[in-house]
Amino acid sequence: MKLLTTIKTIAGMASMSVLLIGNSTFAQNLIQNPGFSTGDLTGWSQFNAGSITVIPTGGDPGDYAWLNNSLGANGLALGQATALGSVVGAGVVVNYSFDLLGGNQANGGVDFVHIFDENASGGVISQGPGLLGPYFPSASGWTAYSGSFTTVAGSDHVYIEFDATTGAAAGSVDQVGVDNVNLSPVSVPEPAPYSVLAGLGGLASLVTFRRRK
Numbered sequence: 001m002k003l004l005t006t007i008k009t010i011a012g013m014a015s016m017s018v019l020l021i022g023n024s025t026f027a028q029n030l031i032q033n034p035g036f037s038t039g040d041l042t043g044w045s046q047f048n049a050g051s052i053t054v055i056p057t058g059g060d061p062g063d064y065a066w067l068n069n070s071l072g073a074n075g076l077a078l079g080q081a082t083a084l085g086s087v088v089g090a091g092v093v094v095n096y097s098f099d100l101l102g103g104n105q106a107n108g109g110v111d112f113v114h115i116f117d118e119n120a121s122g123g124v125i126s127q128g129p130g131l132l133g134p135y136f137p138s139a140s141g142w143t144a145y146s147g148s149f150t151t152v153a154g155s156d157h158v159y160i161e162f163d164a165t166t167g168a169a170a171g172s173v174d175q176v177g178v179d180n181v182n183l184s185p186v187s188v189p190e191p192a193p194y195s196v197l198a199g200l201g202g203l204a205s206l207v208t209f210r211r212r213k
Helices: 003-022 192-213
Strands: 046-048 051-055 065-071 074-081 094-104 110-118 126-133 144-152 158-165 173-186
Touching: 003 046, 051 074, 065 094, 065 158, 074 173, 094 126, 110 173, 126 144, 126 158, 126 173, 144 192, 158 173
Parallel strands: none
Antiparallel strands: 046 074, 051 065, 065 173, 074 158, 094 144, 094 173, 110 126, 110 158
16 A cells, blocks of 8 residues: 555656646746836837826826827837847747727827847847737727737847827827736746656656565
8 A cells, every 4th residue: 555655656746747847837027117117117218209208197007108299200119128038939928918098199190019029139030929000099998908929939038119100191199008018928838858757757667566576
């Protein structure tokens, strides 16, 4: 009975090893200051002319970034790259999500979101989900968006950008609020190393042999 219990214990250890080694997942949000709770644009960069401010709300959702673009044919953008080495290699599933609040969108004003893979030098190597949109989010409440994509070979980190784009028509305006930005990679399960499984299997065989003797 004692030997049988030992065998069952070893089998359980083998199964646990497969789970621990083969299902290494990490769902940490890689975005710095994702909800603009610092009260400013820490971690984020502005591109092109226009106004980007952080609106304090004191509620839920909390503070958020407000993009206000009133220049014709202009692409006001707010972007952030994750840390170097944060998403390495091919086959990593990355979940993304963000909330948008609409504003004044007139005469060609429209919102886009761009997500792509970059190499260690910051070069774009894959469009990931590519250019998302056009978006015309409601101005009466927040709209949540989400999805996922898989990285390609050479990936080192990922980048996300929010674009408040205006048209060439006179009086073109685009305003949009951004909050709760999330980029969370999830590793692809890999088989447990053969040496670990072989060692556990050998130990189980040894116990069985001793029982037979």
